[in-house]
Amino acid sequence: xxxxxxxxxxxxxxxxxxxxxxxxxxxxxxxxxxxxxxxxxxxxxxxxxxxxxxxxxxxxxxxxxxxxxxxxxxxxxxxxxxxxxxxxxxxxxxxxxxxxxxxxxxxxxxxxxxxxxxxxxxxxxxxxxxxxxxxxxxxxxxxxxxxxxxxxxxxxxxxxxxxxxxxxxxxxxxxxxxxxxxxxxxxxxxxxxxxxxxxxxxxxxxxxxxxxxxxxxxxxxxxxxxxxxxxxxx
Numbered sequence: 001x002x003x004x005x006x007x008x009x010x011x012x013x014x015x016x017x018x019x020x021x022x023x024x025x026x027x028x029x030x031x032x033x034x035x036x037x038x039x040x041x042x043x044x045x046x047x048x049x050x051x052x053x054x055x056x057x058x059x060x061x062x063x064x065x066x067x068x069x070x071x072x073x074x075x076x077x078x079x080x081x082x083x084x085x086x087x088x089x090x091x092x093x094x095x096x097x098x099x100x101x102x103x104x105x106x107x108x109x110x111x112x113x114x115x116x117x118x119x120x121x122x123x124x125x126x127x128x129x130x131x132x133x134x135x136x137x138x139x140x141x142x143x144x145x146x147x148x149x150x151x152x153x154x155x156x157x158x159x160x161x162x163x164x165x166x167x168x169x170x171x172x173x174x175x176x177x178x179x180x181x182x183x184x185x186x187x188x189x190x191x192x193x194x195x196x197x198x199x200x201x202x203x204x205x206x207x208x209x210x211x212x213x214x215x216x217x218x219x220x221x222x223x224x225x226x227x228x229x230x231x232x233x234x
Contacts, residue, residue, distance in 0.1 A: 011045060017234065018042050037234055039140055040202055046144055047206025054152060055212055058159055068152055076141070084110070087134050095134075103134060110138040113145035120194040139194055146196045147203050167211055174204035 021038035057063040084107060091103045102122075109118035115138035130136055158166050181198030184191055192198045208214070217223045 011049065014041060014045055017231075018045070021234075041234065042140070043144070043199065043202035044206040044209075047147075047203035048210045049206070050148060051151070051155075051207040052210040054155060055210060058156060059212065063152075063156065065152060068148075072145070072148060076145070080110075080141070084135075091134060099128070099132065102128065106133065106135045106138070110135060110142070113142045115139045116142035116146075116194040116196070120190055123190040123194075143194075143196050143199050144203070147200060151203075151207070167208065167213070170204055170208055170211075174201040174208065177201035177204065 018038040018041040021041075025036075025038070054063065054068070057068075088103075088107065091100055095103055106115060106118055106122075109115050115135065119133070119136060119139050155166070158169050162169065177197060177199070178201040181192045181201065184198055217226060
């Protein structure tokens with residue numbers, strides 16, 4: 001039987017930093033691109049928390065694809081339905097017909113967790129500004145859910161075939177994702193921003209940090225130094 005991870009207050013602290021960056025960015029209260037960095041931090045947190053549970057279940061022989069995706073649905077669907085219903089009500093009252101049509105298309109894409117793909121193909125010179133897209137925030141949910149459709153089968157297959165090389169495999173995929181995204185920024189920045197292959201490295205950083213063999217410094221001075229270094233990098 002699956003049991004949740006213990007409460008981790010430092011993870012909530014990281015979430016607060018990420019949310020603070022996003023909120024300040026959208027209100028124009030910071031000269032830094034905190035909104036973008038906040039999303040990056042969220043992806044790393046997500047990869048860490050989800051993979052931590054996966055590693056434990058697979059090692060215990062207790063992993064179930066059906067159970068994993070059911071837990072994801074219980075976590076995501078209630079909030080998704082509430083936000084979508086309220087947004088649809090507001091859109092019906094406030095948007096012009098052409099904008100309402102675009103809203104409906106983005107809502108339909110979000111139901112199959114493909115918002116990032118929809119917004120990528122919609123990004124062009126004539127596209128509405130970001131603040132005119134009520135469901136634009138669903139793009140990151142699309143990236144996450146696509147990753148979690150692929151990661152559990154990959155992990156399960158890798159542990160069956162090359163169990164000891166799982167960290168190396170994850171590191172290679174993460175580096176490939178990072179390098180390809182960096183190269184694509186020059187030619188197609190929209191793809192580097194929206195699409196999973198070029199965002200996967202952020203989730204995989206969290207997955208690598210969650211590996212069972214990874215140990216974090218126990219000495220307070222080293223741990224506090226690592227925290228300060230991380231904050232400075234963010």
